[in-house]
Amino acid sequence: MRELEQERVFCGIDWASGHHDIAIVDESGALKARARIDDSVEGMTELLQVLAEHGDTAENPIPVAIETSHGLLVAALRATGRPVYAINPMAAARYRERRTVARKKSDHLDALVLANILRTDADAHRQLPADSELVQAVAVLARAQQNAVWDRTQAGNKLTSHLREYFPGFLAAVGHRREGIFHPIARVLLAAAPTPAKASKLTRAQLRALLKKAGRKNTIDAEAERLHAALRSPQMRQLPLVEQAMGRQALALLRQLDAACTSAEDLAEAATEAFEEHPDAEIITSFPGLGPLSGARVLAEIGDDRSRFANARGMKAYAGAAPITRASGRSTVVMARRVKNQRLAGVGYMWAFSAMAHSTGARAHYDRRREAGDRHTAAQRNLFSRMIGCLHHCLTRRTHFSEDIAFPTPREVHLSLAA
Structure with a gap:
């Protein structure tokens, strides 16, 4: 009975959208149990029951390997406090070839492969960090905001490309601003006049009203005069009906851009608010070049589990800032790290x-x-490596960034070595 209690077992879960296959193996690789559950409370209860039948306890939880780091199932498993390993699907595919040479693939086989990965090579894989609930919330908001920025850029590029085909004068009129088509004035103006014909009919009074609507507060008269002249400058035109149709398409693209801009702004505000509640926020924003939003993105990726990175080099490698050395025979090559x-x-x-x-x-x-x-x-990558190494030091020691310590002068370095 004692030998049975001390026997180590490992669990592998093949994740899918409709169901999840489970395999449990012992230290010898023998299959102890298999099951198929759905993504529900009943399925999670069944999984925990199967694990409990094979020695799972709060003091000695059974580790789990799964091919994803997201989703309700992973969140529920992490909430139980057990070690959860997110195995890269490409790595799992290489392990599958050790089980069969026929290259066959099945859900049960994938679950069995994942369980055996933990049995043989658990030390070669990283378990999901034990980040706090607040950091996980910051990660959701910061990554969603970054996705919204990418969507905004894509929508802006589509609209810009479309305007070049029938309304290049509009791009010339608003292109002097750094934000270009993303600026509120440009979007309000295009919504009011999506075609050259309508834009040329805008009066100075209408332009002043549009500028105020977009939030302009100073030099309104001068800007209205400039736009009045720019929108009436000669340009090549499409046929009238084609121009109207392309104007309707521009309005549809503009609605997508407006939605992306609103999402990016709202998520930026939410990510900043959540980030500023975290105790690491003051340390992170003490670094030059890091504000609340960029600091939230940094915290979202490194987390607050200090055992995640054994040293600063581990964090540098994770960020892609540390170079990688490839040596074979007499050849040694130092390259930028691409897996990051x-x-x-x-x-x-x-x-x-x-x-x-x-x-x-x-x-x-x-x-x-x-x-x-x-x-x-x-x-620039070398500078980033230096800064993120300093960040690891400051977070570990709970101290703020110091310019003199991070970038000592040659004289200070000589004195410190002499001491």
Whole structure:
């Protein structure tokens, strides 16, 4: 009986939209149980019952391997406090070839493969971090806001491409602003006059009213005069009926852009509010180049489980900031890391770029790398590596960013070495 209680078992779950297959194996790889559940409370109850029948307890929970890190099933498993491993589907496919050479695929076989991955190579895979509920909420909002920004960019590109086909004068009239077609004035103006014919009939009084509606508060008369002249400048035109049809299409694309802009703004506000409630927010925003929104994106990807990264190098590798060395025989090549958290790497690029404008040490570090022969991207990635290493240190020690410590002058370095 004691041997049975001490026997280790492992669970694999093949996730699908309609049902989930479960396989439990022991230390020898023998199948102990199999089941199929649906994505419901009853299915979760059945899963917990099967695990309990094979020795699952609160003190010694059975680890679970699954091919996704999202969804209700994963959230419910994480809430039980058990180790959950999100196995990359490509890695699982390679393990499947160890079970069969026929390349056959079935839900039960996939669940069995996942369970055996934990049995043989659990140390080679990372379990999902034990992040707090607040960080998980920040991650949802920050990633959704980033997706909304991508949708906004895509919608803006579609609308811009369409306007070039029949209304290039509008793009010339609003293109002097940095936001271009995304600016509220541009969107309000296009909604009122989606064709060159309608735009040329707008009076100065109507333009002033549209500018006020878009939120313009100063130099309204001068801007109305400029738009009045720009929208009446000669340009090539489509046939009248074709122009009207393309105007209707522009309004449809504009509605998509307006929705994407509203979503991005609302989610940015929500992500910022949630981020500022977290105790790590003050430390993260103490770094030059990180504001509330970019800080929320950073926190969403690194989490607040401090055991997730053993050292700063692990966090750098996760962000793609640490290089990777490939050695074979006498050949050694140092390359940029391509397998990384793409969201964290993306915000890291903006972080490093902004830090150079707010930190003399960061700018000097970038300049030194450029003088050493690095291209712009490599020098910026090296700066990001330095900054995220400092972030790991500050979060671990619970201290704010210090310019003097992060980027000491050569004299300070010499004195510290001498001491």
